[in-house]
Amino acid sequence: MTVTWQTLADALSLGGIYALMAVGIGLVFGVLRLVNFAYGQLIMAGAYAIAYASVWGWPSWAGILLCFGVVLALSVLLDRLVFRPLRTHSPAVMLVATFAIAFLLQSIAVLSFGQLGTVASTLGPLNQPWDIGGVEIRKIAIVSIVIAAVCLALLQLLLTRTSVGLQMRAAAMDFRTARMLGVRANRVIGGAVLISGLLAAISAFMLTARNPQVTPIFALDDTIIVLAGVVLGGLNRPIPATLGGFTIGFASGILGGGLPTNQSQYLPTFLFGAVILVLLVRPNGLFARGGSEERL
Amino acid sequence: MTALALDGLRVRYGAVDAVRGLSLEVRPGEIVGLIGPNGAGKSSTLNAVMGSAPVVGGEIRLGGASLRGRRPEDVARAGIALVPEGRRIFAELSVEENLRLGLAARRTPGGIESVLDFFPVVAEFRHRPAGALSGGQQQQLAIARALVAEPDVLLLDEPSLGLAPRLVDVVFDALAAIRERGVAVLLVEQRAQRTVALADRTHVLSNGELRLTLGPEDADDTEKLVAAYFA
Numbered sequence: 365m366t367v368t369w370q371t372l373a374d375a376l377s378l379g380g381i382y383a384l385m386a387v388g389i390g391l392v393f394g395v396l397r398l399v400n401f402a403y404g405q406l407i408m409a410g411a412y413a414i415a416y417a418s419v420w421g422w423p424s425w426a427g428i429l430l431c432f433g434v435v436l437a438l439s440v441l442l443d444r445l446v447f448r449p450l451r452t453h454s455p456a457v458m459l460v461a462t463f464a465i466a467f468l469l470q471s472i473a474v475l476s477f478g479q480l481g482t483v484a485s486t487l488g489p490l491n492q493p494w495d496i497g498g499v500e501i502r503k504i505a506i507v508s509i510v511i512a513a514v515c516l517a518l519l520q521l522l523l524t525r526t527s528v529g530l531q532m533r534a535a536a537m538d539f540r541t542a543r544m545l546g547v548r549a550n551r552v553i554g555g556a557v558l559i560s561g562l563l564a565a566i567s568a569f570m571l572t573a574r575n576p577q578v579t580p581i582f583a584l585d586d587t588i589i590v591l592a593g594v595v596l597g598g599l600n601r602p603i604p605a606t607l608g609g610f611t612i613g614f615a616s617g618i619l620g621g622g623l624p625t626n627q628s629q630y631l632p633t634f635l636f637g638a639v640i641l642v643l644l645v646r647p648n649g650l651f652a653r654g655g656s657e658e659r660l
Numbered sequence: 661m662t663a664l665a666l667d668g669l670r671v672r673y674g675a676v677d678a679v680r681g682l683s684l685e686v687r688p689g690e691i692v693g694l695i696g697p698n699g700a701g702k703s704s705t706l707n708a709v710m711g712s713a714p715v716v717g718g719e720i721r722l723g724g725a726s727l728r729g730r731r732p733e734d735v736a737r738a739g740i741a742l743v744p745e746g747r748r749i750f751a752e753l754s755v756e757e758n759l760r761l762g763l764a765a766r767r768t769p770g771g772i773e774s775v776l777d778f779f780p781v782v783a784e785f786r787h788r789p790a791g792a793l794s795g796g797q798q799q800q801l802a803i804a805r806a807l808v809a810e811p812d813v814l815l816l817d818e819p820s821l822g823l824a825p826r827l828v829d830v831v832f833d834a835l836a837a838i839r840e841r842g843v844a845v846l847l848v849e850q851r852a853q854r855t856v857a858l859a860d861r862t863h864v865l866s867n868g869e870l871r872l873t874l875g876p877e878d879a880d881d882t883e884k885l886v887a888a889y890f891a
Contacts, residue, residue, distance in 0.1 A: 527760065527763070527764070530753075530757055530760060530761060531761065531764065533750075533752075533753065534750050534753065534757075534761050537750050537751075537752060537753075538748060538750065540712070540732075541744060541748040541750075542761065543712075543731070543732040543733045543736075544710055544712070544732050544733075544736060544742050544744065545736060545741075545761050545762055545764050545765060545805070545809070546733050546736035546737045546762075546764035546765025546766075546809065547733060547761065547764045548733050548764075549731070549733060
């Protein structure tokens, strides 16, 4: 297996995107104890927005704006129509509800846009290489790394330096006590869902730039890998979840770029095998503190 | 004027009546104790006031306004603070961050400085993780966090539980000082004699019902206390 500079840059880029997706999933899990399986479909909807803006001849910035509008609107609708009415029900009910939303959005995409997909051609220039010291690296790799780093730094500032961030962290640890202290449940959950949606929109833009062919199953594989990464890092806290997402994204990028073409079909096997091994040794996650929780 | 009034409060979990028609009042600058054996309905009463236990009858009023059916965060923002059983501090957050969370329910602008003077230990360790504090220090933090909100009514659920006698003294001295500030305090405790001695009135609950009311003069009457407890 050989690792080139381009492979390394792609791996860092994929790690950054997966880290953003992981923190988006982790934030909602923190306040709702819900794994949102419809997260990938939010990204798919954003990708379609960019693709159709491209088909209609809109400039790329307008397509990106449309992507943010669609994903944020869907996130708010998801919170108001599904999460909020079902919040007091068991986690299993909410989990099944997110499965239903995922299939619903995917089916809507199939019926509306067909199975074959649409190409987001306006983001094509981002796949052109930049010459950095004689090494050619795709622009989107650099852009993704920078955007992910900036987003994660801003998120860290939000979580540690603002009152709403402090309330989100407290709610993730013990929501009942946080509410007794006056922390508004709707504000914290709404904020987490909105930030999660924002990160889904950013991820949609970057994934679409990497792979402009948008189909109804766009980002589905990525979301499954990120979910494994979130569990790998530690589901309960945003920072371990983010690190888990980055780790699995980076590993996926290195393996994907380094494996010979005739062995690339084994990539998921390697990834999930590694996740299982890590969780056997550290059941609470690779980056989570504390001992394992007794289940039986 | 009454700060907190319960009138015929009834709390039920499924088919089990936890509190049966409890009525009591707490005025500003007053400590009212609630004692009784385990399962008497003491904690259920506090949880009902905070909006986190199922109230099936009666009324809960704060300064004359009904609180029944309101969400916990709205009750907190209306002026009632709870120091929960087991402290329930956020161990991974710093002491200062725990205190800042208390500001969520504060109705007037202000910071956490007022309670730092009140609890020097909390001030000393303000930048440490709250989980690194001792049990007594965590209890002081839990009380300080509640006071940051400047509540009209302070509810405490067994604040001396698991503390060494010296630290129990610290907690009870703090409660006496809080009373001096004009806060209405409803104190649930297992240490009956200490509670009766400190409180302006102490209600004895048994099986969800109010059985007896004691005054500070009854604190040294051990026979009366024992009889009230096991009535």
